Amino acid sequence: MAELEATAAVARDLIRFDTTNYGNGKSNGESDAAQYVAAKLEALGLTPQFVDSEPGRTSVVARVPGRDPERGAIVLHGHLDVVPADPANWTVDPFAGEVRDGMLWGRGAVDMKDMDAMILTSLDDILGAGDLPSRELVVAFFADEENGGVYGSHFLVDEHPELFAGATDAVSEVGGYSIDLNGTRAYLLQTGEKALVWIKLIARGGAAHGSRVFRDNAVTKLAEAVAKLGREEWPVHLTATTRAQLAELSRILGMPVDDPDALILSAGTAAGFLQAGIHVTTNPTVLEAGYKHNVIPDRAEALVDIRPFPGQEDEVLARVRELVGPDIEIEVVHSDIGLEEPYQGGLVDAMVASLHRFDPGAPVLPYLMSGGTDNKALAKLGITGYGFAPLQLGPDLNFPAMFHGVDERVPLDALLFGRQVLGDFLRTA
């Protein structure tokens, strides 16, 4: 078997560190993966710095000088943790880093040990050739992104803001990859993220024997509230980013722009990314109640993941209260801001130009991401964040399904493409 290309090899090594983040502060930790990336940075002649927010919750930061020290630094960042993977559902061992059918399989293959590897190998290409990136870089590998960055990016930004001194922009995950629009390969460039509000619903009732006629049942009340939120059809909401995106989609697909849902659903599997860019979502994700088959519990809880548009948090929460009714208590467990930057300016132009050097003429569309990244934490320091982890993908891979999905995998040639495009961008931005 041919030797694995360096980006794939690094991504594979990283997948083999099981850095599962279970949430609620429960995690396998990132220390081993952090040691690994720090050794790679040292091998490039850099001086990595470890930051532990808690034992085992390790982030790594290093500075790379730029050709033009007058310009603001770019925070080039990835996260080291991954969401859980149940091996019973997978075709392969999710933490073996197996290569099969021209793809690297494993938890983190696209979220985001692929980009971690692309950062390391593209820097190796630049520094190894005796060159420098155009702008100074703050290279950061964060812990805890998958649980809101409390033990990672937010901790570093709050406790060690000096690490990011002089930085004006940030580049990271979820953007830069290709989508197939009815035979046209296009790329999404992420210039915004929705906000997030994670709530707990609490229903209370009486405790009673499971055989009684009993209306004050906490489980029943909770189930009704959960169903209302889960089934709510939030109306189309457009922002500057999605208006520009829809105009491009309309041009490429030859469809009218006046029915945004229909237009996005015609975008094939990419709709999995785009649909939540025009609707608020209120997805119930965790249920907890009861302890015995014949006991009615006096309390039932549910977790709901809410993604409002930037600045819309209070309005959406008010509507959620209305939907669940006065009997249900709502506790905000965690929230974070939304971000939206204009689809213009030097950095956007540089990203588009780099994509075009490797895929001439391909359309590039602005993208408002429904998820969140560590860019939210960096925004507290006035740093403008973008999603640009370039991957050229074939039309057959359902890429949105890879994120937090079963059988997460990434084509090997996409990783090489990413290394090259990212390197080009860092040299020219």
Ligand SMILES: [Zn+2]
């Ligand atoms: Zn991620």
